[in-house]
Amino acid sequence: MLENEKSQSRLMFTPEQLDSLVEKYDTPLFIIIRNKLLDNFTAFRRFFPGVEVYYAVKTNPHPFIIGLLGEAGSSFDVASLQEIQLILCHHIAPERMILANTIKRKKGIRFAREVGVNRLTFDNFDEIGKMARVFPDAQVILRIKTPSDGSRINLSYKFGAEQEDALHLLLRAREAGLRPVGVSFHVGSPCTNVQNYVSSLQIVKKIFEQAADKxxxxxxxxxxxxxxxxxxxxxxxxxxxxxxGETITPILREYFGTDCQFIAEPGRSLIGSACVLITKVIGRAMRSGKAWYYLDDGIYGTFTAIPFDKSVFDFYTFKKTDARFPCILAGPTCDSTDVIADGVLLPPLDLDDLIVVPDIGAYSWASATTFNGFEKPQVIVY
Ligand SMILES: Cc1ncc(COP(=O)(O)O)c(C=O)c1O
Incomplete structure (x- = not known):
């Protein structure tokens, strides 16, 4: 039984619909909900007027997602030669891409130059030398370190130039023949503290002022x-x-005027809630007094989002009872680390019962492996 109406609407399917999908496609089944993805994209654009959307391909590079967002008018944040190829395969122009990886392989830079992806990010001196040699007149965007307070993943840990080095890096890039065009940052993911963006924009404004003086x-x-x-x-x-959006967009215009190009690289907020996973109980055991349920998808599959993205998911079943007991959900592989959740409250489950996991679109299918020979879940579009 679905716990309440709110949960029902979150799953976006009736139990009957899900049953018939499973009958047709089997499990594990990863469902991309086309209209939800489009709604998320349209809403983002509405909330951030004047800001161009560059979907972060890494979040979920499924070809359907790229095609749909491309048709809807999105541009793309790519991180590698292979992601550039993926976007080009959809006949999307190179001008609609930004190579937003501050540490790039030389062959990735070379490929960007060959196909016309002209904007690349950087955050260190070595990268300037590398880009200048391989792509001498590239347009470069300096990525800076910014606050990540409260964000689950701190993306200024591994990336981002110190504020005090910013001007120096811009000068060096110009001396090397590159064309510095702007500044980027990432406040961490997911960010629930809008102040991170506000503080970051204050830092960017200072860098713009210092740069203008030079x-x-x-x-x-x-x-x-x-x-x-x-x-x-x-x-x-x-x-x-x-x-x-209400907080950030007025600041953009106030600090940088209307003559500036504004870009956002949303990933999870577009695709996260547009995907649902259906997985099945394939085994059960009582171990040391605890109920274990083994599912046909796990930590090496779609739930890679748990170790890599620190994602937390909700699990729903269709059991017609209000009884709930703590249990352990585990994946199908032979590895003991393949445990999805410990202590989750669920009704007593039987073999072949379905578990539905909403909001699983981001950093999940993208990083799923085929460890132990288990295939990635089949993907369908609904
Ligand atoms: C450079 C860059 N841009 C955008 C994103 C997407 O972030 P999010 O999914 O939080 O929107 C990431 C995520 O790692 C990133 O590294």
């Missing part, structure tokens, strides 16, 4: 990703992307 004409601000999913969760509702 004759730079920076005209691009890339506010990165980090925007949360706006969904019902058992532990509460996260701040809405709408409220973030």
């Amino acid at each position: 004759g730079f004409d920076l005209k691009l601000v890339d506010i990165g990703g980090g925007f949360p999913l706006h969904v019902f969760r058992s532990e509460g509702v996260e701040p809405s992307v709408e409220s973030m």
Whole structure:
């Protein structure tokens, strides 16, 4: 039984619909909900007027997602040669891409130059030398370190130039023949603290001012990703992307004027809530007094989002009882680390019962492996 109506609407399917999908496709089944993805994209654009959307391909590179967003008018944040190829395969122009990986392989830079992806990010001196040798007149965007307070993944840990090095890096890039065009940052993911964006923009404004004094004409601000999913969760509702847009967009115009290009690289807030996973109980055991349920998808599959993205999911069943007991959900592989959740409250389950996991679109299918020979879940579009 679905616990309440809110949960029902979150799953976006009736139990009957899910049953018939499973009958047709079997499990594990990863469902991309076309209209939800389009709604998320349209809403993001509405909440951030004047900001161009560059979908972060890494979040979920399924070809259907790329095609749909491409048709809807999205541009793309790519991180590798292979992601550039994926976007080109959809006949999307190279001008609609930004190579937003500050540490690039030389062959990735070379390929970007060959196909016309002209904008690349950087955050260190070595990268300047590398880009200048391989792609001498590239347009470069300096990524800076910014606050990540409260974000689950701190993306200024591994990336981002110190504020005090920013001007120096811009100068060095110009000396090397590159064309510095703007500044980017990522406040961490998911970010539930809009103040991170506000503080980051204050830092960017200072860098723009210092750069202007040295004759730079920076005209691009890339506010990165980090925007949360706006969904019902058992532990509460996260701040809405709408409220973030209301705070951020006036600041962009106030600090940088209307002559500046604004870019955002949302990933999870577009695709996160647009995918549902259906997985099945394939085994049960009582071990040391605890109920274990083994599912046909696990930590090496779609639930890679748990170790890599620190994602937390809700699990729903169709059992017609209000009884709930703590249990352990585990994946199908032979590895003992393949445990999805310990202590989750569920009704007593039988073999072949279905478990439905909403909001599983981001950093899940993208990083799923075929460890132990288990295939990635089949993907369908609904
Ligand atoms: C450079 C860059 N841009 C955008 C994103 C997407 O972030 P999010 O999914 O939080 O929107 C990431 C995520 O790692 C990233 O590294």
